[in-house]
Amino acid sequence: MRTVLGIESSCDETAAALVRGAVGGSRTILAQRIASQDDAHRPYGGVVPEIAARAHAERLTPLIEATLADAGMTLADVDAIAATAGPGLIGGVMVGLVTAKALAMASDKPLIAVNHLEGHALSPRLSDPSLAYPYLLLLVSGGHCQILLVEGVGQFRRLATTIDDALGEAFDKSAKVLGLGYPGGPALERLAREGNAKKVALPRPLLGSPEPHFSFAGLKSAVLRAKQSGEYADADIAAAFQQAAVDCLLDRLRRALKSAGEVTALVVAGGVAANTAIRTALEGLATAHDLPFVAPPMQLCTDNAAMIAWAGLERLEQGQSDPLDIAARPRWPLDPSAEAVRGAGVKA
Numbered sequence: 001m002r003t004v005l006g007i008e009s010s011c012d013e014t015a016a017a018l019v020r021g022a023v024g025g026s027r028t029i030l031a032q033r034i035a036s037q038d039d040a041h042r043p044y045g046g047v048v049p050e051i052a053a054r055a056h057a058e059r060l061t062p063l064i065e066a067t068l069a070d071a072g073m074t075l076a077d078v079d080a081i082a083a084t085a086g087p088g089l090i091g092g093v094m095v096g097l098v099t100a101k102a103l104a105m106a107s108d109k110p111l112i113a114v115n116h117l118e119g120h121a122l123s124p125r126l127s128d129p130s131l132a133y134p135y136l137l138l139l140v141s142g143g144h145c146q147i148l149l150v151e152g153v154g155q156f157r158r159l160a161t162t163i164d165d166a167l168g169e170a171f172d173k174s175a176k177v178l179g180l181g182y183p184g185g186p187a188l189e190r191l192a193r194e195g196n197a198k199k200v201a202l203p204r205p206l207l208g209s210p211e212p213h214f215s216f217a218g219l220k221s222a223v224l225r226a227k228q229s230g231e232y233a234d235a236d237i238a239a240a241f242q243q244a245a246v247d248c249l250l251d252r253l254r255r256a257l258k259s260a261g262e263v264t265a266l267v268v269a270g271g272v273a274a275n276t277a278i279r280t281a282l283e284g285l286a287t288a289h290d291l292p293f294v295a296p297p298m299q300l301c302t303d304n305a306a307m308i309a310w311a312g313l314e315r316l317e318q319g320q321s322d323p324l325d326i327a328a329r330p331r332w333p334l335d336p337s338a339e340a341v342r343g344a345g346v347k348a
Contacts, residue, residue, distance in 0.1 A: 006309025082312025
């Protein structure tokens with residue numbers, strides 16, 4: 001049983017966590033803390049990188065100290081320090097990684113630089129020890145929307161990505177159009193429960209297309225036109241947007257399941273995985289394909305340090321660590337060999 005301190009600072013959540021466990025054995029989150037920056041960014045309707053980086057710098061050290069205190073531990077009790085090294089807002093990533101380097105040097109512990117996306121991708125294995133490789137993963141967040149075949153630690157085959165907006169971004173921007181404030185995704189989901197999706201006709205980009213990828217920019221623009229028309233209730237627009245998003249996800253996943261080969265489960269991870277309507281639809285898809293459906297608990301869907309600690313632990317058990325001069329990376333694809341796609345999807 002090993003214990004890893006995880007640090008996450010890639011966007012607007014400052015987080016630290018201690019995870020103890022073993023691959024193939026039990027695993028426990030000993031302590032975790034998350035400092036939200038929602039209040040700081042709410043006036044701007046989105047994350048301001050400079051504000052986020054300064055908040056990380058101010059909060060991270062006290063947060064780590066408090067997390068260790070919660071578990072009744074010191075750095076001497078930790079086997080390794082894991083930190084997000086990218087992708088993300090580079091200022092915040094640098095704050096977390098430099099802090100991890102200092103702790104690793106001071107305590108003479110291994111440093112493990114974790115890809116933030118791998119943290120999400122492996123987080124279902126933290127909550128479900130029975131989840132085995134290979135599994136088909138839908139990774140959906142504010143910055144990414146991908147379908148990946150997860151074959152092992154550091155072994156990912158990208159089957160699809162977004163050619164423009166990530167789904168979480170489309171949720172947030174559609175919520176902004178509807179005047180729902182920040183963060184918008186959860187607010188839009190709540191409003192959608194009050195609406196009738198059938199009252200607003202919205203497009204399903206790439207539905208049925210032989211192209212494997214996602215596209216949500218046109219859907220987001222259609223929400224704006226529906227709002228500007230003045231013909232529809234906001235709740236109906238929200239419900240229609242959410243249903244269109246679900247339909248697109250299911251269509252692309254059905255295609256991916258045909259090409260992925262044999263998999264152990266259908267898995268979802270990332271911030272948008274907290275959406276109840278999406279979870280319910282994916283569970284139905286998994287059942288239709290005689291597959292287990294695995295989703296992390298809500299606290300592990302959004303950005304958190306427990307997933308970074310767990311990814312670090314999986315790497316540590318394989319004898320992996322990183323040098324202290326490893327650089328922070330604003331972009332870091334899980335599958336570097338994947339072909340570039342048209343549009344902004346090349347960044348992921």
